[in-house]
Amino acid sequence: MxxxxxxxxxxxxxxxxxxxxxxxxxxxxxxxxWLNSIxxxxxxxxxxxxxxxxxxxxxxxxxxxxxxxxxxxxxxPTHDDITAESISKAFSLDYEIHKEAFKILEAYYKLGEFNxxxxxxxxxxxxxxxxxxxxxxxxxxxxxxVFCLPGVPSILKSMLGGLKNQIVGGEPILSHTxxxxxxxxxxxxxxxxxxxxxxDVEIGSYPFFQAxxxxxxxxxxxxxxxxxxxxxxQILDFINKKKIEVVDR
Amino acid sequence: MxxxxxxxxxxxxxxxxxxxxxxxxxxxxxxxxWLNSIxxxxxxxxxxxxxxxxxxxxxxxxxxxxxxxxxxxxxxPTHDDITAESISKAFSLDYEIHKEAFKILEAYYKLGEFNxxxxxxxxxxxxxxxxxxxxxxxxxxxxxxVFCLPGVPSILKSMLGGLKNQIVGGEPILSHTxxxxxxxxxxxxxxxxxxxxxxDVEIGSYPFFQAxxxxxxxxxxxxxxxxxxxxxxQILDFINKKKIEVVDR
Numbered sequence: 190m191x192x193x194x195x196x197x198x199x200x201x202x203x204x205x206x207x208x209x210x211x212x213x214x215x216x217x218x219x220x221x222x223w224l225n226s227i228x229x230x231x232x233x234x235x236x237x238x239x240x241x242x243x244x245x246x247x248x249x250x251x252x253x254x255x256x257x258x259x260x261x262x263x264x265x266p267t268h269d270d271i272t273a274e275s276i277s278k279a280f281s282l283d284y285e286i287h288k289e290a291f292k293i294l295e296a297y298y299k300l301g302e303f304n305x306x307x308x309x310x311x312x313x314x315x316x317x318x319x320x321x322x323x324x325x326x327x328x329x330x331x332x333x334x335v336f337c338l339p340g341v342p343s344i345l346k347s348m349l350g351g352l353k354n355q356i357v358g359g360e361p362i363l364s365h366t367x368x369x370x371x372x373x374x375x376x377x378x379x380x381x382x383x384x385x386x387x388x389d390v391e392i393g394s395y396p397f398f399q400a401x402x403x404x405x406x407x408x409x410x411x412x413x414x415x416x417x418x419x420x421x422x423q424i425l426d427f428i429n430k431k432k433i434e435v436v437d438r
Numbered sequence: 439m440x441x442x443x444x445x446x447x448x449x450x451x452x453x454x455x456x457x458x459x460x461x462x463x464x465x466x467x468x469x470x471x472w473l474n475s476i477x478x479x480x481x482x483x484x485x486x487x488x489x490x491x492x493x494x495x496x497x498x499x500x501x502x503x504x505x506x507x508x509x510x511x512x513x514x515p516t517h518d519d520i521t522a523e524s525i526s527k528a529f530s531l532d533y534e535i536h537k538e539a540f541k542i543l544e545a546y547y548k549l550g551e552f553n554x555x556x557x558x559x560x561x562x563x564x565x566x567x568x569x570x571x572x573x574x575x576x577x578x579x580x581x582x583x584v585f586c587l588p589g590v591p592s593i594l595k596s597m598l599g600g601l602k603n604q605i606v607g608g609e610p611i612l613s614h615t616x617x618x619x620x621x622x623x624x625x626x627x628x629x630x631x632x633x634x635x636x637x638d639v640e641i642g643s644y645p646f647f648q649a650x651x652x653x654x655x656x657x658x659x660x661x662x663x664x665x666x667x668x669x670x671x672q673i674l675d676f677i678n679k680k681k682i683e684v685v686d687r
Contacts, residue, residue, distance in 0.1 A: 202483075204642075205640060205642050205659075206642055206644055206657065207466070207467075207483070208470060208479075208480045208481070208482075209470060209471075209474060209480070209611075209613070209657075209659065210466070210467040210468070210469070210470030210471035210472075210473075210474060210480070211467075211471075211613070211657060212467075213464060213467045214463070214466065214467075215462060217456070217459070217463065217485070218456075218459040218460075218461075218462045218463075219459070220459070221457060221458060221459030222458075222459035222460075223459075224459075225458060230457075231457045231458070231459070232457070232487065233457075233484065233485065233486060233487075234451075234456070234457065234483075234484065235482065235483065235484050235485075236466070236482065236483035236484075237482060238481065238482075239642075265622050265645065266622050266623040266626045267625075267626045267629055267630070267643040268626070268630040268633050268641070268643075269633075269641070269642050269643055304623060305627065306622070306623040306624075306626035306627055307623040309626070340644075341645055341646075341647075343647065362458075364458070364460070373514050373515050373516050373555070374515040374553060374555040374556040375555075376516075377515045377516045377517070377555035377558070378554065378555055380516055380517060381516070384517050384518075391454060392517070393453075393454050393488075393518050394514070394516040394517075394518055395455055395589075396514065396590055397590075398590075398592065408455065408458075408460060410454075410458065
């Protein structure tokens, strides 16, 4: 188990639609993969409802125990979009019109289309730093170590690239996967031995079904490619001895 | 916003593979939809790593603030499956062989196949109540209000049916969706008015892209069908006036 990671983050999904099961969250995976690639490890994800006091409490907890917090959802123009106001309160900052965001959206919309509802999207915590939105105009924002992104997956994805310079990561977290035509109980003991010999590498074992057959993916994660290679060869060693087939996945 | 719901639950996803982004969690949505149908509302979801102290702390927090807690993951035979031992510690219960689970798996496997690794799956908190597994033998378990399920989605799904009699829900939470060919800012003000007139109904607004067109789904949720109908007709009223098209989705 890797215990001492250098840079960590929490993801906070704000939205009743995820809690009701109506919408399948995909933003966690998008953000986590991107963070891994720049050396930031996600320690925790929380999904909470659109309730102001819950957002305030949760943001205040997470921003103290993580290097970065990423929120998704609740920054649109409707009554259930309460993230920006809640974040303002969490930081005890005024909730006000962000002049730069106003100019961006004024230019983005046709004359007369930048109505009062849309203007709600430029209300932010005082001195928020904008996260530009190349897809649909309305920017996200950050305050200190908290980054607020929209809930719509395609828009969120398009905004991550512009964030890169604002996040200082550690060594990228590397991973190597070995997929096998076997069941976990056939390899459990040998895999435990490998884990015990390589305590600072994270080794996960994940069963899967593919084309009607059972399999197991072993995932080795570390910031150090050499350590991954060592583990990997120890694993290949025992699966060769056991005559277990490696499969593509 | 519905604030006073009768029966609530938290979902606790245990697994490094979700935090790394490698695996897309689908169990949240599966469990939440099922719980809604039996009148239990999910208040919170957390995803945490395979670290014993984190599991213990989180379970102990969630089980006090929710009627039910559902965990997924970490009950298989490998070294990273530490849920049962962690739950034992959270409840200060002995972690021991569950005799009934032992008999089930002894009968499930062919002679000689119920090896030491597989036997790990029958170690549980003392006096755990089994959750039967019609797919792959190895049962989940519950202790008080905490229900521990596997991480593999197809197996988890097959086990929910058997749980129904162990969960006492409130009124089922009903929902009605109206999907529109419009953008949120066109309806935001009118929708706020409807929400203000119906404070105990939860109204969500969710933008979507479909066939290259922008749309908005309005989701109305309540335990009271009449209240949903009232909201619905108020919403249809303003969208008719605005000549906005209702679409299938």
